[in-house]
Amino acid sequence: MKQRNNLFIALEGIDGSGKSTQTKLLTDQLTRQGHKVYSTFEPTNNYIGKLIRDILKGNTKADYRIIAGLFVADRLDHLLNEEYGIVKKLEEGFTVIMDRYYFSSYAYQGAHMDIDWVIQANAMSANILRPDVNIFIDVSPEISMQRLHANRDTIELFETLDNLKLVRSKYLEAFEKLKAVEQICTIDGDRTPELIAGDIWQKVASMLT
Ligand SMILES: Nc1ncnc2c1ncn2[C@@H]1O[C@H](COP(=O)(O)OP(=O)(O)O)[C@@H](O)[C@H]1O
Ligand SMILES: Cc1cn([C@H]2C[C@H](O)[C@@H](COP(=O)(O)OP(=O)(O)O)O2)c(=O)[nH]c1=O
Structure with a gap:
């Protein structure tokens, strides 16, 4: 296994799976251990990401193929931008x-x-x-829906129970297709934030020098 001091970690999961919560907990843990951490998200808040969010809110209409293309463009900007690009952040x-x-x-x-x-x-x-590792927080769509309804005023374009079930199945399909080239770590997300954070930390710590 590759051991390095600075990692590139992607957190994945359906809406409401706890990615933002776990990003914060992992950032705090790494910072306490003396690591420099840059935590970020997609869709971004940059110019293409803003357009995507407008579409997800239903304010601008776009064909699914165009949405897919916008996510690709937002991602490339997020990687390569000279100011906030993550390629540069990793080099730093x-x-x-x-x-x-x-x-x-x-x-x-x-x-x-x-x-x-x-x-x-x-x-x-x-x-x-x-990514050095793709961490998939696997939450049942029913639990995720309950969390979203309990904590949010607005529900976005993709946030229906049927869609969350479909999206989860597509995650599993993609992991199966790409398991030979991608590092994938699945964590049971139907538990407390602390237990999930403990498992994520165990995985990340095992990859650090
Ligand atoms: N393990 C958990 N158990 C119960 N509630 C959680 C858990 N993780 C997150 N939450 C709550 O569920 C909501 C969605 O979590 P969030 O971290 O924003 O998910 P995501 O970023 O994946 O959409 C938030 O209100 C959060 O406080
Ligand atoms: C990065 C990305 C997000 N999305 C969707 C997933 C979410 O429904 C939406 C907004 O993402 P996000 O703000 O992460 O939502 P949440 O915090 O609820 O998980 O964008 C895509 O459809 N394709 C993508 O490539």
């Missing part, structure tokens, strides 16, 4: 934690179009930076 020695990366496209866009097409469309990002 930061451990980068991504709340969603290309497996989100495989799962969410793959729910509406050929998953192989989505994988092809993201090949450039995968060639530029493949």
Whole structure:
């Protein structure tokens, strides 16, 4: 197993699976251990990400193929931008934690179009930076829906129970297809934040020098 001081970690899961919560807990843990951490997310808050969020809210209409293309473009900007790009952050020695990366496209866009097409469309990002590990927080769609309804005023385009079930199945399909080239770590997300964080930390700590 590759052991290095700064890692590139992608957190994946359906909506409400606890990615933001775990990004924060992992950031705190790594920071306490003296690591420089850059935590970030997709869709971004940059110019393409803003357009995506507008579409997800239903304010702008777009075909699913265009949405898939926008996620690819947002991702490339997120990797390569000279100011906030994560390629540069890794070179500067930061451990980068991504709340969603290309497996989100495989799962969410793959729910509406050929998953192989989505994988092809993201090949450039995968060639530029493949995560040291993709951590999948596996939550049952029913629990995730309850969490979203308990904690949010607005529910977005992809956030229905049927869609969350479909998206989860597409995640599993994508992991199966790509298991030979991707590092995938599945964590049982139907538990307390502390137990989930403990398992994530065990995995991450095993990869650090
Ligand atoms: N393990 C957990 N058990 C119960 N509630 C949780 C857990 N993890 C997160 N939550 C709550 O569920 C909601 C969604 O969590 P969040 O971290 O925002 O998920 P995501 O970023 O994957 O959408 C938040 O209100 C959060 O406080
Ligand atoms: C990164 C990414 C996100 N998405 C979707 C998943 C989410 O429904 C939505 C917004 O992501 P996000 O803000 O992470 O939502 P949440 O915190 O609820 O998980 O964007 C895609 O469809 N494709 C992608 O490539």
